Amino acid sequence: MNKFSTKTTLCLPILMLVLTACVTHPPKRMDTRFGNAVGMAKAQQTVNPDASLNTAPVRGVDGQAGDAMYDNYRDSYINRPAPARGALDVGTSGGSRGGSQQ
Secondary structure, three states: OHHHHHHHHHHHHHHHHHHHHOOOOOOOOOOOOOOHHHHHHHHHHOOOOOHHHOOOOOOOOOHHHHHHHHHHHHHHHHOOOOOOOOHHHOOOOOOOOOOOOO
16 A cells, blocks of 8 residues: 555656646737727627617517528428529530630
8 A cells, every 4th residue: 555655656747747848838929909909899790789679579470480480491401402504604515615616
């Protein structure tokens, strides 16, 4: 038992020194405005900061219409419709000849 505790006592400080060698330290001098760009970007993208306080019901789309829109949106990724062929496709075969003609 005494032998085990001696090994542990010797190995722990060495292990701690090895592990602290892998730690990265932040730079000692940082810009005083470091991180302000993220806060400014968030503020510029927020239309109404007090939107969570508004408990009035939303007007415009009822629940059934919203549910149908979401179902159509989700199904559009599962069952992709065939691409429509229009006036831009007239006279084209879809292939490319490439290279030079002789």
